[in-house]
Amino acid sequence: MEKRSKKVKVHREKFERAVELLENGVSPRRVAKELGLSLNQVYSIAEHLDIYLDLRELEEEVTRLRKTRDQLREEIATMLREVTSLIKVLKYFEAVVLADLMELEDLKKTYGALNPRMARMLFSLMEYYARLLEEFEKNRKVLEDKARRLEEIGKI
Numbered sequence: 001m002e003k004r005s006k007k008v009k010v011h012r013e014k015f016e017r018a019v020e021l022l023e024n025g026v027s028p029r030r031v032a033k034e035l036g037l038s039l040n041q042v043y044s045i046a047e048h049l050d051i052y053l054d055l056r057e058l059e060e061e062v063t064r065l066r067k068t069r070d071q072l073r074e075e076i077a078t079m080l081r082e083v084t085s086l087i088k089v090l091k092y093f094e095a096v097v098l099a100d101l102m103e104l105e106d107l108k109k110t111y112g113a114l115n116p117r118m119a120r121m122l123f124s125l126m127e128y129y130a131r132l133l134e135e136f137e138k139n140r141k142v143l144e145d146k147a148r149r150l151e152e153i154g155k156i
Contacts, residue, residue, distance in 0.1 A: 010037060010041055010045065014035045014036075014037060015045060017035055018031050018035055018037065018042060018045050019045065019049060021034070021035075022042070022045065022046050022049070023049075028042045028043055028046060073154065076150055076153055076154045077154065079150055080147060080150045080151065080154065083143050083146050083147045083150065084147060086143055087140060087143045087144060087147065090136050090139055090140045090143065091140065093136055094133060094136045094137065094140065097129055097132055097133050097136065098133060100129060101126060101129045101130065101133065104122055104125055104126045104129065105126065107122055108122040108123065108126065
């Protein structure tokens with residue numbers, strides 16, 4: 001069953017102005033105050049024109065969006081902490097691998113000339129460490145870029 005509203009008597013100029021204000025998103029209370037109409041008259045005008053806005057629904061939507069925004073900010077902060085932690089771990093591993101690589105270089109100088117087989121083993125191990133170091137560096141750069149991006153997003 002359709003809800004039928006009563007006819008409302010409003011001066012044509014006030015009616016047109018009320019329609020214009022309501023279409024521009026002005027709240028019904030403000031329209032009523034500006035034009036000297038009752039709130040019921042403004043609601044009736046809005047219902048007839050299908051521009052009636054349920055303010056409670058809009059307020060609930062705004063509240064929901066704010067909660068979502070706050071949750072996203074918390075997630076971004078958590079991700080940023082995790083990425084920063086991973087960067088620290090990678091830097092530590094880089095330092096360890098670099099130190100081991102230096103030790104291998106010293107071993108190669110010392111024992112490589114004496115034993116060709118030892119020299120080949122040390123060389124392949126050094127190559128492995130060098131590739132590992134490159135991978136750490138690539139991953140660190142990727143994580144640092146992600147950290148910068150998360151910081152930018154967090155500022156929004």
